[in-house]
Every structure is written in C-alpha cells, then in structure tokens.
Amino acid sequence: MLKETMDTNSSNENYTERFAVPIPIVEVQNQGNNIQDSKEINNIPASIHLNIDMQQAAQHLLKQLDSIFFNEMTDDHVLSPETAEKVEHWLSQHSIYELEKLNETAKAHFLYQGITFAVYGEKSGIDRTIPFDLIPRVIAKQQWNKIEAGCTQRIKALNLFLADIYHEQNILREGFIPELPVLSHEAYQPIMMNHSLNGNIYSQISGIDIVRDRHGEFFVLEDNLRTPSGVSYMIESRKMSQKLMPELCNQQVASIEQYPQLLREILAENSRVTTPTIVVLTPGRYNSAYYEHSFLAREMGVPLVTSRDLFVENDKVYVKTIRGRQQIDVIYRRLDDGFLDPLCFRPDSTLGVAGLMSAYLSGNVVIANAPGTGVADDKSIYPYVDQMIAYYLNEKPILSNVPTYxxxxxxxxxxxxxxxxxxxxxxxxxxxxxxxxxxxxxxxxxxxxxxxxxxxxxxxxxxxxTLDLSVAPTLTSQGIAERHIDLRPFILTSPERIEIVPGGLTRVAMQQGSLVVNSSQGGGIKDTWVIDEYSI
Known part of the structure; x- marks a missing residue:
C-alpha cells in the first residue's frame, strides 16, 4: 500500500489525459474581452472571449470526474447535495483562466512568505514554493467525527505503548508484540528506561496519515510521532482560501486558526512549572522545514533558537538573551534524536546542546517530542497498533490499518x-x-x-x-482533473487533554502523471474544510 500508488490495468492510457475534463462550451460570442494572454486553456486560445454557461459547465465538469477511484467531492454519501452545489456554484463564477490566476496569486504569496520545501532529485533546484490547489478538500462533520475519534484512540494507545516499553515492558513479556523489532530498533533509546514523564506523554505533537480506498473506507497509512511537519502549510492554506474565496470559505467551515495557541497551551501543560518558558529548537535556516519552525515560534510568541543560543549548567538549560541568561522549561525540538546532544548521541553533532539529555533526565526540562518516541512510528511496528489498542484500551480500532507483510x-x-x-x-x-x-x-x-x-x-x-486512494478535483494546466490525496490531522496531547483541530493537511499529487503526494518529492497541498452540513 502506498499513498502515491493506484492500481493499473492493461491499458497504457495516460492518467492525466484520461481524467482531465475540459470546460464544455455552450455559446461563443466575441464581446471584446481584453484578455491578452495567448495561453491556451483546454485547447482554446485565451485571447478569444468565451461566453460560457459556467453553472452548467461546473456541474458537468465535476460529474464527469468519474473513475474507479473514490471521489471526495462527487461520490454518493460523501457530501450532501447542498454542499456540493455550493462548491459547484463558486466554480461556476470563474473561468479556468481566472482560477489559474487565483492559483498564481497563492504562489506569489507563498514565495513572498518564504514558504518553500526541499525537493530532492529535482534538476531545477533544491527549494521551491509549495504548490497550492485552491479547490478545497471538503469533509462532512460526521465523517470528521470518525477520523477524530480514531486518531484520539490511536494516540492514546501509542503513548501507553511507549510508557510501557520504557518501563515494565508488559506487552512484550506477555507476547502480544515480539521483543526483537522493538528492542533492536535504532530509534529505541535505552537511556529512556525508567524515566518518568508528566502524564506518560511521549508524543505531544503527532501527525497521522490517513487515506481512503475505492469503497470510501478510511485507513491509517502511517503514524508520525517524532517531528511531524506540515501544520504551517495547513494554516497558510486556510489563510489563502479566506483571501481567494471569502464568499465560500465562511463561518460554516470549522476554524483551525487556534492551532498555535493550542500548541503553546499543550506544551505548557506537559511541564510541571506553572508558567513555563518555551522555545522552539531548530537546526537552522538551511533545514527544509525552517519556515515552519519560524512560523510556529512567531505564532506562539516564543523564541526560535539554535544550539548556539542554548547551554547547560548544573543540569539546567539556559538561553542567552541581551538581558542575560534565562532558564528554559520546555523545548519543542525540530531535530532528530541523534542530533540532540553530542555527549549522549552523535558526537559529531553541531546542532544539539551538550548536556541536554542530562538536564532532561534530571527532570529540569521537557523535550517535546520525547527522545525515543520514534520506535513507535516505525513501519515494522505499525502492524501492531491494533494489538496496542486492544491491550491498553480494551477497544476495537476505529480506523483500520493497511494489511502488512x-x-x-x-x-x-x-x-x-x-x-x-x-x-x-x-x-x-x-x-x-x-x-x-x-x-x-x-x-x-x-x-x-x-x-x-x-x-x-x-x-x-x-x-x-496496493490500495486505490481517493481522489479530489484539482486544478491542472489541462483543466480540472482527479488527483490522489491523503490527509494528515495533527494531534496535540498533554496529561490533561487531547486536541485535534478540525481538518489537517491534505496533500495532493500535482504533477502530470505523478502519483506522489509527498512535499519532499513535489506534491502539493489543499485546504481541508470540515463542514457541519446541518448548518447549511
């Protein structure tokens, strides 16, 4: 199973040509439109003004996106007719040319803000702007409720599993999960044995990748418990939707703007200090996700620091400021375990802080997420999450795993x-x-x-x-076409609560003929709207 994969048959038919749907032309009248761009749209020169019945065109367009894949916009029992009609109506007000111009506006904004990502193996360069598709991925509230409940259940079990394997190891001793793949895993950190965390929360910030098959069934594809990225793109996508389509992105779409404040609250609740000092630790501006590091620090109102800004003295962590040193209580780290402390992990690391683990194990600072968390999100451990849910919670999984060999x-x-x-x-x-x-x-x-x-x-x-992933209408250079998507909700956990903002990051395969949704390989993003359809 792969988030960038679809079943193929004996046909060599080009995927994009097969599913890109041109706008149907109802009537052509030259009204002297001042469009100078000679670019062709669906093989029609843009210099010719087309008087199109756009309402009919949009309805025709979406309904013709019919394939063997589950369509998140048009398939039965996904959205109510009222919700689908609202999107169709908005599309009907804009030609493909106008939609492309709106996408160009988004691209210019992302470039100005420095919202880029490393694309490995791309000849054109290392960093590029994140492609944004303005046609949103819409999820009905009742469907979101299942996703939310499934993610909550899953992160509870994963945190209990981590607390167990770093203490009594009951699930291993009783044979529910084999010892070898856990204890021999490179992400398993023996130094964490018997170290107690506040509320036994190891993964404070998690991202769970979810896909949908051709039957509309949700599956968890992957758990991300170390340093999950993408939340800044989720928030920026919403800002762009509000700017480009304010009449459509209104109060009926559940808000995600509270995420930075929730993140700060959750980080504080994981500390035993009443009013903790929090920092975001970044590897530096050359990291592919540096924009997100700086974005979250700015939105939370906390310092963004590198290893050069921190030092350890008497098992306490301090940050250097113009007013002198200040003790740090919580570190939201955005670098891997191996780079955290050269005295404990990789001795050649210049990104970490010497003595940090000693301060952490002494209980004088919180590191989110906890070192050693990665053992629970490895692909070889993934097949056992169902057993974790049964063992620790005595429940059946709400969200299914993909069968794994x-x-x-x-x-x-x-x-x-x-x-x-x-x-x-x-x-x-x-x-x-x-x-x-x-x-x-x-x-x-x-x-x-x-x-x-x-x-x-x-x-x-x-x-x-191989699992057939769901698709969503996406604006391409050849018209609106189906593209494969996945969803990454972000889960925030403290000893007091679990919070999931309604939505998440929808990743979409953007390039012609490509099935890759990963940002690091050229995938794009969509805004994710959770809508209470009863309010429409």
Whole structure:
C-alpha cells in the first residue's frame, strides 16, 4: 500500500489525459474581452472571449470526474447535495483562466512568505514554493467525527505503548508484540528506561496519515510521532482560501486558526512549572522545514533558537538573551534524536546542546517530542497498533490499518517474493516515499534488484497490497482533473487533554502523471474544510 500508488490495468492510457475534463462550451460570442494572454486553456486560445454557461459547465465538469477511484467531492454519501452545489456554484463564477490566476496569486504569496520545501532529485533546484490547489478538500462533520475519534484512540494507545516499553515492558513479556523489532530498533533509546514523564506523554505533537480506498473506507497509512511537519502549510492554506474565496470559505467551515495557541497551551501543560518558558529548537535556516519552525515560534510568541543560543549548567538549560541568561522549561525540538546532544548521541553533532539529555533526565526540562518516541512510528511496528489498542484500551480500532507483510517472517517473505509485481515494498525505516518498490508500475529489472535486496536483508522491509486512494478535483494546466490525496490531522496531547483541530493537511499529487503526494518529492497541498452540513 502506498499513498502515491493506484492500481493499473492493461491499458497504457495516460492518467492525466484520461481524467482531465475540459470546460464544455455552450455559446461563443466575441464581446471584446481584453484578455491578452495567448495561453491556451483546454485547447482554446485565451485571447478569444468565451461566453460560457459556467453553472452548467461546473456541474458537468465535476460529474464527469468519474473513475474507479473514490471521489471526495462527487461520490454518493460523501457530501450532501447542498454542499456540493455550493462548491459547484463558486466554480461556476470563474473561468479556468481566472482560477489559474487565483492559483498564481497563492504562489506569489507563498514565495513572498518564504514558504518553500526541499525537493530532492529535482534538476531545477533544491527549494521551491509549495504548490497550492485552491479547490478545497471538503469533509462532512460526521465523517470528521470518525477520523477524530480514531486518531484520539490511536494516540492514546501509542503513548501507553511507549510508557510501557520504557518501563515494565508488559506487552512484550506477555507476547502480544515480539521483543526483537522493538528492542533492536535504532530509534529505541535505552537511556529512556525508567524515566518518568508528566502524564506518560511521549508524543505531544503527532501527525497521522490517513487515506481512503475505492469503497470510501478510511485507513491509517502511517503514524508520525517524532517531528511531524506540515501544520504551517495547513494554516497558510486556510489563510489563502479566506483571501481567494471569502464568499465560500465562511463561518460554516470549522476554524483551525487556534492551532498555535493550542500548541503553546499543550506544551505548557506537559511541564510541571506553572508558567513555563518555551522555545522552539531548530537546526537552522538551511533545514527544509525552517519556515515552519519560524512560523510556529512567531505564532506562539516564543523564541526560535539554535544550539548556539542554548547551554547547560548544573543540569539546567539556559538561553542567552541581551538581558542575560534565562532558564528554559520546555523545548519543542525540530531535530532528530541523534542530533540532540553530542555527549549522549552523535558526537559529531553541531546542532544539539551538550548536556541536554542530562538536564532532561534530571527532570529540569521537557523535550517535546520525547527522545525515543520514534520506535513507535516505525513501519515494522505499525502492524501492531491494533494489538496496542486492544491491550491498553480494551477497544476495537476505529480506523483500520493497511494489511502488512513483515518480511523478516519466513512465510511472509516467501509470499512477498512470489508477488513482487503486485505489492508495494518499503524500507521499514524509510520516509518521504524513498527507497521503495511499486510493484504494479515497476520494470522487471527493478523487481529483480529489489528481490536481491529483500533476500539479503528481509528484516529491513515490509510489504503491503496496493490500495486505490481517493481522489479530489484539482486544478491542472489541462483543466480540472482527479488527483490522489491523503490527509494528515495533527494531534496535540498533554496529561490533561487531547486536541485535534478540525481538518489537517491534505496533500495532493500535482504533477502530470505523478502519483506522489509527498512535499519532499513535489506534491502539493489543499485546504481541508470540515463542514457541519446541518448548518447549511
């Protein structure tokens, strides 16, 4: 299973050509429109003014986006007719040319704000502006309620699992989860054994990636418990929607603007200090997510610091200021465990703070998320989350996992090797969509190379069946077309509460013929609207 993957058949039909839907022309009249751009839109020169029945066009356009994939906008039982009609009506007021101009406005805003992301392997350069698609992904409130409940249940179980494996390890001793993949994992930090956290909260900020299959069923694809990114893009997408379509993005869309304030409150609640001093620790401006680090620090009203701004004395962490030193109580870190403290982890790290772990283990500072949290979000641990929910909560999972084959198991390996052309194979510790095999789209040579890798190191890989991901209408250079999407809700956890802002980051495959939604590989973003349809 892969968020950038769809089933293929014997047809070599181009995906974009198949599903891009041109605007139907009802009547053509030359009214002297002053459009100078000679760019063609759906093979029609923009220099010719087209008097189009846009209401009919928009309805035709959305209804013709019909494929084997689940469509988040038009499929039955997704949105009420009233909600779909509101989006159709808004689209009817704008030609494709006008929609493209609105997207250009968004691009210019993102560029001005410095909202960029590293795109590895792209010849045009290292950083680029995040592509924004102005057609929102809309989720009905009753559907969101299931997502919210499922994420809440899941993060409770994951935090209980982390508290257990760093203390009594009951779930391992009782055989519900095998010891080897947990205790031998590189993200497992023995230094965290028997270190008690406030409320046993290890992952204060989490992102859970959710997809929908062709039947409309939600699945959890991945848990992100270390340093999940993308929340700034969620907020900026909403700001752009409010600017570009204020008449559509109104009070009926649930607010997400409270996230920075909620984040600050949650971080404070994880400290035992009444009024804690909080900082955001960044690797620096050359990090691909630096914009987000600075954005969150600014929105929370807390300092953005690097390792050069901090020092440890007598197991306490201080920040250097023009008024002297100030003790730090909470560090929202945006760097990996290995770089946190050169005295404890990588000795060559210049991004961390010497002595930080000693201060942390002494209870004098909170690090969010906790070191060692990554063991719970590894792909080799992912298949056991259902067992965690049953063991710790005595509940059935609200959100399903994708069936997963553990290649370290001999029987599973035999099956995977025999069906490589039908499966997606991933590195257990991989991320960002790299280092994987997409069997249905791979060449024989690629499959043979992966077969060798699997046989040499089976425990380093997992495999999943291909899952048809849902699609949403997306503006492309060829018209409005279906594009695959996923959803990352952000979960904030303290000993007192769990908060999830209604929505999340919708990632979308933007490039022609591409199935990649990862920002690091050129994917784009959509605003995510949670709408209480009973209020419409």
């Amino acid at each position: 553990q290649c370290r198991d001999a029987d599973a390996l035999d099956y995977v090797l025999a069906n490589l052309d039908q499966l997606v194979v991933k590195e257990a510790q991989g991320s960002g969509g790299y280092g994987m095999l997409i069997g249905p789209k791979a060449t024989e040579q690629e499959i043979d190379l992966f077969r060798i890798k699997l046989m040499a190191s089976p425990s380093a890989y997992i495999a999943q069946p």
